[in-house]
Amino acid sequence: MKMKLKTRWLLYIASLIWGINLQAQNNTSTLTLQTCLDMAMANNISVKQTELGEQTAKVNLNQSKYNRLPNIAAGIGYGINSGRSIDPFTNSYNNQQLSSSNANITASLPVFRGFQIKNAVSQAAYDYEASKMELQQEKDNLALNVILSFLQVMNDEDVLALTEEQTRVTEKQVERLNILNNEGAIAPAVLYDMKGQYASDRLAIVNNTRSLEMSKLALAQYMNIPYRKDMQIDREGFDLTIAAYEGSADNIYQTALQNLAMVKAVNLRMKAASKAKKVAAADFYPTLSLFGQLGTNYSSAARTLNETGSMDVATSDYVIVGTSNLPVMTKQTNYNQQKISFTNQFNNNLSTYVGLNLSIPIFSSFQTRTNVRLAKIEEKRKGYVAENTKIQLRQAIEQAYLNMTTAFDKYSALNEQVQAFKESFRAAEIRFNLGALNSVEYLIVKNNLDRATVNLTIARYEYLLRTKVLDFYQGK
Secondary structure (H helix, E strand, O other), X not given: OHHHHHHHHHHHHHHHHHHHHHHHHHHHHEEOHHHHHHHHHHHOHHHHHHHHHHHHHHHHHHHHHHOOOOEEEEEEEEEEEOOEEEOOOOOOEXXXXXXXXXXXXXXXXXXXXXXXXXXXXXXXXXXXXXXXXXXXXXXXXXXHHHHHHHHHHHHHHHHHHHHHHHHHHHHHHHHHHHHHHHOOOOOHHHHHHHHHHHHHHHHHHHHHHXXXXXXXXXHHHHHOOOOOOOOEEOOOOOOOOOOOOOOOHHHHHHHHHHHOHHHHXXXXXXXXXXXXXXXXXXHHOOEEEEEEEEEEEEEOOOEEEEEXXXXXXXXXXXXXXXXXXXXXEEEEEEEEEXXXXXXXXXXXXXXXXXXXXXXXXXXXXXXXHHHHHHHHHHHHHHHHHHHHHHHHHHHHHHHHHHHHHHHHHHHHHHHHHHHHHHHHHHHHHHHHHOOOOXXXXXXXXXXXXXXXXXXXXXXXXXXXXXXXXXXXXXXX
């Protein structure tokens, strides 16, 4: 009975877990753009690696500030000495075995180091801010890729929907012509032409379906989640309005210089390199530090003498009384030796030492001069990196702006073309249904409209992609 009850509970728990997993899968099968962005930020390894760089820079900044604090160290030693040694209390040599111990606490506080600590803190602060900007840039790059990938999925979905609609139109014509062919009202070639077109349309569905799945795969990879064929996107709130883009390439570039994290990062790195040069030059200056020490010691040879009484003893001197030599007596104090305990010695032998230390650099094998020269070279290198970043940014914006204007012009031309082909196809379909137009001419008109419609959809999303890139450069 207990085994059956236990089995039922296990089955119930398993079904509950299965239901939760199934519900989670169903919830993640339809993804909004914000959900995709959140998942990408949470799962992307490059972002996590860049976050570690930011954390490292934060630790370095804190340490540079901690360098203002004193250095405190404690030490304790213990040893055993055998054989001939100096008695620390009688200052005479004895053959004995003794043990000794010492303990100390030392502290040193930097007073002046040629402003090295101050400049090191500024350098670490700039590096930390730069790492934050680099992390933001990494996130911005990832967000742009997710948005573009999301748009690509939307594009492929629309193209696939158009292809399916075009295939349904062809399928209806095949059905109509099949009836007419059975009645002998048309030549069989007309039906076969239409069937060939229908096969081509179905092949286009296969190709466009693959393109859609490839886009979903790319989106899943940016989110670092397993690819699922049933994954769907939610377009709600996504603006697909086509309008002329405001602003010139130069205005976008000037805005990017102010807002783009990538530009801020290289500027901060250049400032950090300038501070690094001052940190290296600080070794030319004298250093002044305050130090102090508290110490004590112990020796097993240490003894204390306790008076136990006195007695009269004869000395080597004497006095003559009559014919007798009488010794001179003196009082002698007797003592009892006792070992001084470890604790008492440590308490009684405490000593302190305080002082200032001034170190003046005279010659260091040109090491300081070399470090300063290397720091200057690094500063120039960071300057070139910053300059090159801005040049590449300007070139990328100019290229992106040109691509955007071309895409807009292409969309406008294709929009007019589609409107014209729609009228042409409407008239051709009427004439074909009435038998006034042959199948070849009809298929030419239909293919023209189909291609133009697909191209218009592609041009729409291409323009939206180009505008999103320009928005990215402006920090939108």
